[in-house]
Amino acid sequence: GARSLNIELQKELNPPGEIRVERFGWTFCPGDKVMQVENDYDKDVYNGDLGVVSRIDMEEGELDVNFDGRDVTYGFGDLDELVLAHATTIHNSQGSEYPAVVIPLSTQHYPMLERNLVYTGVTRGKRLVVLIGQSKALEIAVKGARAKRRWSKLGEWIMEMKSKRA
CATH class of the missing domain: 3.40.50.300 (P-loop containing nucleotide triphosphate hydrolases)
Known part of the structure; x- marks a missing residue:
């Protein structure tokens, strides 16, 4: 399904490099297209919003996603709110x-x-x-x-x- 397609498309479109984080069965890398899968009113992002991973900070345990020009920061523990979105x-x-x-x-x-x-x-x-x-x-x-x-x-x-x- 979409999960398998995303894994294969990521290999071709944005192969995982040295900077990556693996959580909740997904590997996220800078440049990956992602989708928010639940409403998060505190972050002002909503189910179905699409963005691009813009930064991963391994020391701080944070990942930034750019949603239409606005960066939103996720702690690594919050990455269950995101899925790869090369395919949906x-x-x-x-x-x-x-x-x-x-x-x-x-x-x-x-x-x-x-x-x-x-x-x-x-x-x-x-x-x-x-x-x-x-x-x-x-x-x-x-x-x-x-x-x-x-x-x-x-x-x-x-x-x-x-x-x-x-």
């Missing part, structure tokens, strides 16, 4: 746009082959969208033959509210 999931990309988007499609991930997910992924790309994988996977997603029934208690809740009013 379609879910995490919602509400954002990117110059280029690459969407892998595989029948191996059959439950993820939904028309709305492909549409959301394709509409994230501003200049370039590349679909890679199996044509059969794209066909399954686009046809949307698997009608997805949403299970909720909404009907039950409405009936309960009606009976309380009577």
Whole structure:
């Protein structure tokens, strides 16, 4: 998934050098693209914010991320708030746009082959969208033959509210 892609993309785009910190299953290096994965009101950064690692201070145990021209400092113990973001999931990309988007499609991930997910992924790309994988996977997603029934208690809740009013 996105985690494996991030590890491989980091090797190609920003190979770990001497200055790096390894925490919570990730290796962070200056120049890495990262995503904030939870709201942190004290730092004024929010789930989905994208930035670039700008500094790592091993002596102080701190890492700085530049979010749109503003550096935010993280203690090494707070790095569970960040993940590499060379690649991300379609879910995490919602509400954002990117110059280029690459969407892998595989029948191996059959439950993820939904028309709305492909549409959301394709509409994230501003200049370039590349679909890679199996044509059969794209066909399954686009046809949307698997009608997805949403299970909720909404009907039950409405009936309960009606009976309380009577």
